[in-house]
Amino acid sequence: MLTIELFFEQSLNGLQQGVMLFLMAAGLTLVFGIMHLINLAHGSLYMIGAYVAASVTQASDSFTLGILAALVAAGLTGMLLEFSALRRLYNRDHLDQVLATFGMILFFNELVKILWGPQALFLSTPEFLSGTLEFIPGAPYPSYRLFIIGAGLVVALLLRHLIIHTRVGMLIRAGATHREMVGALGVNIDELYTIVFGLGAMLAGLAGALAGPMLAVEVGMGEKILILTFVVIIIGGIGSVRGALVGALLVGMVDTYGRAFLPTIMRELLDPASADTVAASMSSVAIYVLMAVVLIWKPRGLFQAYGS
Amino acid sequence: MKKNKHLLPMLMAGAMALSAGFASPALQAAEPVKIGMITTLSGGGASLGIDIRDGFMLGLKMKDGKLGGVETQVIEVDDARKVENAKQIATRMIKQDDVDIVTGIVWSNLAMAVVPSVTRAGKFYISPNAGPSALAGKKCHENYFNVAWQNDNLHEAAGQYVTDKGLKNVYLMAPNYPAGKDAIAGFKRFYKGNVAGEVYTKLGQVDYAAELANLRAAKPDAVYFFLPGGMGINFVKQYSQAGLSADTPLFGPAFSFDEGILKAVGDAAIGVYNTSQWNKDIDNAANTSFVEAFKEAYGRNPSLYASQGYDAALLIDSAITSVGGDLSDDDKFRDALRKAEFDSVRGNFKFGSNQHPIQDIYVRVVHKDGDTVTNKIVSKVFTAHQDAYATECKL
Numbered sequence: 020m021l022t023i024e025l026f027f028e029q030s031l032n033g034l035q036q037g038v039m040l041f042l043m044a045a046g047l048t049l050v051f052g053i054m055h056l057i058n059l060a061h062g063s064l065y066m067i068g069a070y071v072a073a074s075v076t077q078a079s080d081s082f083t084l085g086i087l088a089a090l091v092a093a094g095l096t097g098m099l100l101e102f103s104a105l106r107r108l109y110n111r112d113h114l115d116q117v118l119a120t121f122g123m124i125l126f127f128n129e130l131v132k133i134l135w136g137p138q139a140l141f142l143s144t145p146e147f148l149s150g151t152l153e154f155i156p157g158a159p160y161p162s163y164r165l166f167i168i169g170a171g172l173v174v175a176l177l178l179r180h181l182i183i184h185t186r187v188g189m190l191i192r193a194g195a196t197h198r199e200m201v202g203a204l205g206v207n208i209d210e211l212y213t214i215v216f217g218l219g220a221m222l223a224g225l226a227g228a229l230a231g232p233m234l235a236v237e238v239g240m241g242e243k244i245l246i247l248t249f250v251v252i253i254i255g256g257i258g259s260v261r262g263a264l265v266g267a268l269l270v271g272m273v274d275t276y277g278r279a280f281l282p283t284i285m286r287e288l289l290d291p292a293s294a295d296t297v298a299a300s301m302s303s304v305a306i307y308v309l310m311a312v313v314l315i316w317k318p319r320g321l322f323q324a325y326g327s
Numbered sequence: 328m329k330k331n332k333h334l335l336p337m338l339m340a341g342a343m344a345l346s347a348g349f350a351s352p353a354l355q356a357a358e359p360v361k362i363g364m365i366t367t368l369s370g371g372g373a374s375l376g377i378d379i380r381d382g383f384m385l386g387l388k389m390k391d392g393k394l395g396g397v398e399t400q401v402i403e404v405d406d407a408r409k410v411e412n413a414k415q416i417a418t419r420m421i422k423q424d425d426v427d428i429v430t431g432i433v434w435s436n437l438a439m440a441v442v443p444s445v446t447r448a449g450k451f452y453i454s455p456n457a458g459p460s461a462l463a464g465k466k467c468h469e470n471y472f473n474v475a476w477q478n479d480n481l482h483e484a485a486g487q488y489v490t491d492k493g494l495k496n497v498y499l500m501a502p503n504y505p506a507g508k509d510a511i512a513g514f515k516r517f518y519k520g521n522v523a524g525e526v527y528t529k530l531g532q533v534d535y536a537a538e539l540a541n542l543r544a545a546k547p548d549a550v551y552f553f554l555p556g557g558m559g560i561n562f563v564k565q566y567s568q569a570g571l572s573a574d575t576p577l578f579g580p581a582f583s584f585d586e587g588i589l590k591a592v593g594d595a596a597i598g599v600y601n602t603s604q605w606n607k608d609i610d611n612a613a614n615t616s617f618v619e620a621f622k623e624a625y626g627r628n629p630s631l632y633a634s635q636g637y638d639a640a641l642l643i644d645s646a647i648t649s650v651g652g653d654l655s656d657d658d659k660f661r662d663a664l665r666k667a668e669f670d671s672v673r674g675n676f677k678f679g680s681n682q683h684p685i686q687d688i689y690v691r692v693v694h695k696d697g698d699t700v701t702n703k704i705v706s707k708v709f710t711a712h713q714d715a716y717a718t719e720c721k722l
Contacts, residue, residue, distance in 0.1 A: 022544070024544075025540060025541070025544050028540045029537055029540055032536035032537050032540060033537075035536065036534055036536065039534075128369065128370060129369065132369070132373070137373045137374045137377050138374045138587035138590060138591065139374070139557060139560055139587065139588065139590070139591035140591060141590055141591050141592070141593045143593055143594075144564075144568060149568065150570070151568075151569065151570040158540070158543065158544075159569070159570050161565075161568040161569050161570070163568055164536065164568075230533075232564070232568075233534070233561070233564055233565055233568065234533050234534070234557075234560070234561045234564070235533075235556075235557035235558075235560035235561050235564075235591060236591065237557045237560070237591070238369075238370060238373065239370045240533075240557070243531055243533050244533065275536070275537045276537075278528075278537040278538060279537040279538075279540065279541055282526060282541075291525070295525055295526065295527050296503070296527065298527075299503040299526075299527040299528065299529070300503070302529075303503070303529045
């Protein structure tokens with residue numbers, strides 16, 4: 020039965036999933052748009068964020084400290100990764116980048132297994148967010164998910180401010196379209212790239228740390244979200260942070276509505292047994308259908324990055 | 328080029344003649360027993376494979392590295408939970424390493440791809456985990472033994488238990504893949520009440536917010552779910568965060584509540600009922616010594632996967648002992664395996680006609696023992712339970 024309350028609750032779920040995807044997609048799309056680098060290891064930074072947050076929260080009993088530690092760890096790992104390895108890949112073709120960064124996924128998965136062991140880690144919901152809020156009558160909503168929505172929207176606003184109103188943001192925009200010119204004007208491009216990469220890594224780490232209390236903190240957790248993240252940046256337009264936000268919300272909504280309402284709709288049309296199977300299959304392809312439709316309509320995604 | 332065309336078949340014929348000539352005497356008493364272990368040691372779900380491997384190796388260690396008194400070589404390869412890998416590894420083990428027995432596979436889809444080719448090649452396969460319905464029924468094979476369970480068994484026990492408890496409106500949830508369908512089918516075979524909803528989720532799904540909102544709206548008496556590995560961790564955490572645990576009890580098979588998962592879920596799992604053929608508090612000598620030896624060797628509590636790996640090693644040990652270390656006669660070895668003359672850690676154990684277990688199944692509850700969240704047995708649901716597919720198997 021579809022009630023207004025249920026629809027509203029599912030919309031919140033879609034929004035929350037979208038916000039989570041945005042945190043991942045923002046970093047990935049910046050790196051792709053500015054350095055022209057396909058970074059499959061972005062999910063590994065998400066995993067590192069979750070693991071560090073879980074360890075630090077467990078040791079210190081403070082979720083805030085856990086998140087800060089995750090930001091620092093993911094940011095530093097990202098910058099180190101850029102400085103030591105990825106820097107050499109900017110001028111290579113995409114296939115080399117995919118191969119190298121895929122290798123890094125394997126490397127990080129094994130590293131995490133060596134450091135933390137193969138079993139999933141525990142990360143509890145902070146006490147003040149562990150309850151539910153019943154602002155939709157009859158449908159108490161987990162406070163933690165509301166917190167994620169809030170945190171994600173704040174990050175989106177901060178990023179917007181950073182890119183539009185600050186010097187670094189201006190360089191990022193300039194670097195995306197005219198990188199030789201920016202270099203010729205005396206800007207240290209290498210340094211800029213390292214900073215951008217670190218920023219993207221921090222966002223991925225933040226997403227991992229925020230996901231930790233809801234999800235299994237386990238080896239390989241990054242790959243599961245990575246595919247959706249790529250769908251998001253392709254829909255949004257590669258290199259555009261605004262596109263990443265719109266794309267993430269679209270994907271989050273379509274995926275959630277698909278899973279929430281397709282079974283009910285299918286049950287009206289088919290017998291229950293096949294309805295469940297058909298609905299499950301249809302909802303898992305829904306976002307790819309969305310991607311195909313967007314690409315037919317706008318082959319370069321919804322938003323093109325900075326006039327390129 | 329033309330010459331080469333004839334060369335290849337000739338070479339192959341020659342190779343076949345050679346292998347036919349030399350292969351059979353290779354299985355003599357003095358030869359070490361070669362066991363191929365294909366299991367998941369890396370990536371998601373690695374903790375299951377590692378437990379099976381560790382349990383098996385502990386069984387081997389307790390027999391001083393000699394199963395049935397014969398020097399035993401275990402070739403251990405990681406399948407990373409990928410069907411293609413598992414197939415390739417199996418082919419290599421059969422053709423190149425010439426193993427006698429293959430074991431170790433965790434997942435049903437991998438087992439479906441590998442087991443038939445192993446048995447067709449005349450090798451034995453001892454399953455320490457996956458028990459897809461097809462291999463228990465129409466596609467059963469004389470060289471395939473399952474020492475864990477048929478996939479449906481734990482779900483059937485849950486269906487029975489929920490019915491016994493008088494719950495009449497249960498919501499069902501499983502991933503959209505063969506073992507997920509088997510799970511729901513197994514549950515329904517013994518559940519007599521009304522189905523409040525039946526949902527199949529994406530395999531590997533991480534967020535269940537949409538499903539949980541629908542679930543709440545359906546207002547069930549209870550929820551039965553089968554989401555193995557990380558999916559279960561995600562689901563139980565989110566179920567508790569959504570505030571559902573208070574009035575809608577959660578039931579599941581043991582797979583979602585092994586020691587590793589409980590550590591990751593924490594207090595959110597307390598009070599959940601789950602069905603299992605084994606628990607560390609089953610009181611028999613074999614189990615006590617297994618649990619102690621496992622803790623000492625690996626510094627953690629054994630899971631049911633570890634108990635299954637351990638039993639697989641003991642089963643092989645008993646059969647090799649029974650044939651006096653001589654594996655050259657397949658028929659004799661097979662008969663020895665069928666007898667299952669070993670002290671299983673779960674107590675009563677024997678094989679049915681389809682070479683799957685006939686065993687007791689219990690319901691456990693998750694509780695807090697000091698600081699650790701763990702399982703304890705509440706009651707026995709089934710005594711000497713056999714799977715539903717045995718009659719379809721022509722053995």
